[in-house]
Amino acid sequence: xxxxxxxxxxxxxxxxxxxxxxxxxxxxxxxxxxxxxxxxxxxxxxxxxxxxxxxxxxxxxxxxxxxxxxxxxxxxxxxxxxxxxxxxxxxxxxxxxxxxxxxxxxxxxxxxxxxxxxxxxxxxxxxxxxxxxxxxxxxxxxxxxxxxxxxxxxxxxxxxxxxxxxxxxxxxxxxxxxxxxxxxxxxxxxxxxxxxxxxxxxxxxxxxxxxxxxxxxxxxxxxxxxxxxxxxxxxxxxxxxxxxxxxxxxxxxxxxxxxxxxxxxxxxxxxxxxxxxxx
Amino acid sequence: xxxxxxxxxxxxxxxxxxxxxxxxxxxxxxxxxxxxxxxxxxxxxxxxxxxxxxxxxxxxxxxxxxxxxxxxxxxxxxxxxxxxxxxxxxxxxxxxxxxxxxxxxxxxxxxxxxxxxxxxxxxxxxxxxxxxxxxxxxxxxxxxxxxxxxxxxxxxxxxxxxxxxxxxxxxxxxxxxxxxxxxxxxxxxxxxxxxxxxxxxxxxxxxxxxxxxxxxxxxxxxxxxxxxxxxxxxxxxxxxxxxxxxxxxxxxxxxxxxxxxxxxxxxxxxxxxxxxxxxxxxxxxxxxxxxxxxxxxxxxxxxxxxxxxxxxxxxxxxxxxxxxxxxxxxxxxxxxxxx
Numbered sequence: 001x002x003x004x005x006x007x008x009x010x011x012x013x014x015x016x017x018x019x020x021x022x023x024x025x026x027x028x029x030x031x032x033x034x035x036x037x038x039x040x041x042x043x044x045x046x047x048x049x050x051x052x053x054x055x056x057x058x059x060x061x062x063x064x065x066x067x068x069x070x071x072x073x074x075x076x077x078x079x080x081x082x083x084x085x086x087x088x089x090x091x092x093x094x095x096x097x098x099x100x101x102x103x104x105x106x107x108x109x110x111x112x113x114x115x116x117x118x119x120x121x122x123x124x125x126x127x128x129x130x131x132x133x134x135x136x137x138x139x140x141x142x143x144x145x146x147x148x149x150x151x152x153x154x155x156x157x158x159x160x161x162x163x164x165x166x167x168x169x170x171x172x173x174x175x176x177x178x179x180x181x182x183x184x185x186x187x188x189x190x191x192x193x194x195x196x197x198x199x200x201x202x203x204x205x206x207x208x209x210x211x212x213x214x215x216x217x218x219x220x221x222x223x224x225x226x227x228x229x230x231x232x233x234x235x236x237x238x239x240x241x242x243x244x245x246x247x248x249x250x251x252x253x254x255x256x257x258x259x260x261x262x263x264x265x266x267x268x269x270x271x272x273x274x275x276x277x278x279x
Numbered sequence: 280x281x282x283x284x285x286x287x288x289x290x291x292x293x294x295x296x297x298x299x300x301x302x303x304x305x306x307x308x309x310x311x312x313x314x315x316x317x318x319x320x321x322x323x324x325x326x327x328x329x330x331x332x333x334x335x336x337x338x339x340x341x342x343x344x345x346x347x348x349x350x351x352x353x354x355x356x357x358x359x360x361x362x363x364x365x366x367x368x369x370x371x372x373x374x375x376x377x378x379x380x381x382x383x384x385x386x387x388x389x390x391x392x393x394x395x396x397x398x399x400x401x402x403x404x405x406x407x408x409x410x411x412x413x414x415x416x417x418x419x420x421x422x423x424x425x426x427x428x429x430x431x432x433x434x435x436x437x438x439x440x441x442x443x444x445x446x447x448x449x450x451x452x453x454x455x456x457x458x459x460x461x462x463x464x465x466x467x468x469x470x471x472x473x474x475x476x477x478x479x480x481x482x483x484x485x486x487x488x489x490x491x492x493x494x495x496x497x498x499x500x501x502x503x504x505x506x507x508x509x510x511x512x513x514x515x516x517x518x519x520x521x522x523x524x525x526x527x528x529x530x531x532x533x534x535x536x537x538x539x540x541x542x543x544x545x546x547x548x549x550x551x552x553x554x555x556x557x558x559x560x561x562x563x564x565x566x567x568x569x570x571x572x573x574x575x576x577x578x579x580x581x582x583x584x585x586x587x588x589x590x591x592x593x594x595x596x597x598x599x600x601x602x603x604x605x606x607x608x609x610x611x612x613x614x615x616x617x618x
Binding site: 057 | 347354355359392393531532534541543548556557559560578581586
């Protein structure tokens with residue numbers, strides 16, 4: 001019997017300091033066992049439990065796209081004991097991975113549709129996965145317009161800065177990067193994500209929108225999207241909850257009868273409106 | 280259902296005799312409390328009208344269970360605990376505890392992620408439950424779909440006929456256990472009549488108090504009900520109910536190390552504790568006792584029913600009996616029913 005509690009073993013190949021406050025690092029991993037890599041199949045959206053013997057484990061959204069073969073990426077905010085322990089790991093260290101866990105973004109439904117991604121702060125991780133996936137040469141033609149609205153508090157807190165510059169140059173992705181407050185070098189947009197969303201005003205026709213960010217951003221973005229005419233079935237969110245097992249047993253991440261770890265983390269606004277307000 | 284008879288002393292001999300080739304778990308009196316433990320030579324199996332203080336949970340889902348062990352000096356190496364095929368016998372639990380195994384089966388034997396630790400124990404165990412001739416005042420098993428002689432979760436259900444047990448053969452596992460032992464003989468008409476009288480008397484003794492169907496209907500749109508503002512007020516959040524509950528299965532996963540060796544453990548946790556759902560960000564979806572009490576009641580009588588068509592309560596009454604502030608789940612459910 002497959003033991004769902006046993007982590008797969010991976011090596012940290014690369015550590016990238018993402019933000020100027022030195023709180024978010026990205027870790028690029030590769031599995032020690034080729035078979036594990038082959039079995040670790042996913043569509044953008046799920047998470048995995050990262051694990052350090054002696055320290056424990058915690059769930060993190062998968063930031064890499066399945067199109068990035070042989071590499072698994074996680075961007076981790078240093079915020080507690082376990083994330084501190086991960087931040088202390090160096091390239092070459094061995095780390096445990098349990099996953100992929102949870103459901104994924106409904107990319108099949110996105111086909112022949114426009115897709116708008118609205119994100120703030122370090123919630124951008126699984127949306128980086130989704131964006132990379134959709135703009136990959138094998139997939140790009142499946143989707144119509146792709147719009148990405150991404151904001152951070154300041155230019156130094158933006159994730160994946162090199163990639164954002166690359167995406168900026170492409171004409172098949174409509175990218176809007178914004179910061180709450182710019183600095184002397186900042187030439188991009190300044191403003192909160194909901195306001196920028198209103199300004200960009202993506203058409204709701206034939207369009208799915210995925211929103212991921214801090215609760216306050218989501219709270220003010222949803223009304224903007226509704227005003228633009230997005231029905232709740234085409235507004236998609238990804239939730240976070242405290243989790244332990246990640247497989248629907250340990251009892252802490254449920255919202256009503258749904259387990260965020262197993263039935264989520266991706267839900268439509270229509271689904272969420274049927275669930276109790278406890279998240 | 281096939282029924283057999285066995286003399287009580289013959290069954291005790293059979294059980295203690297099997298302690299060599301399998302693990303036998305049964306109620307034993309320890310320091311004035313009735314507990315279920317693995318029988319050692321000299322232990323006296325005690326079946327009294329009292330239920331065991333703790334439930335059978337520990338025997339299938341231990342409070343502290345090693346998931347794997349490791350050596351910090353050897354990164355990437357993990358050692359699973361041995362999964363043995365050693366047979367186990369659980370004897371003398373009450374139908375409420377046997378029923379709780381059917382709740383656990385829903386959680387740990389699911390098709391998506393079967394839990395090898397639970398399944399190893401469950402599949403290697405034969406469950407011999409004993410019906411309750413004298414239910415206690417805290418019992419409400421008949422309300423939760425079980426009852427003092429429910430066979431749910433048991434392989435054999437015994438009815439105490441004084442000097443002997445009438446044995447109801449529930450499963451194939453139970454059938455082969457009976458066939459392997461010559462001490463079992465076919466039950467006769469007279470014994471069946473005695474059984475009927477006992478079952479009838481006991482069933483009448485468990486007074487209907489709560490109606491889970493009606494409660495469920497209220498809970499279906501009762502998340503924002505005012506009732507939650509009231510019923511949690513007395514609760515001190517000690518978690519005793521969750522630890523003694525035969526169906527509560529929330530757990531935490533933690534690491535423990537000594538020197539360079541360490542273990543990853545699964546330990547019981549409780550939805551009554553504020554840390555249970557505390558996010559690293561500081562946010563907490565279940566901030567106060569109100570949300571936590573709501574979660575516990577909702578999980579047992581709505582969410583679990585939605586997902587598994589079964590209430591996650593067997594009416595054993597332990598939470599009623601041992602709550603330090605006398606909170607009574609039956610009263611809570613009645614309050615919800617009329618809210």
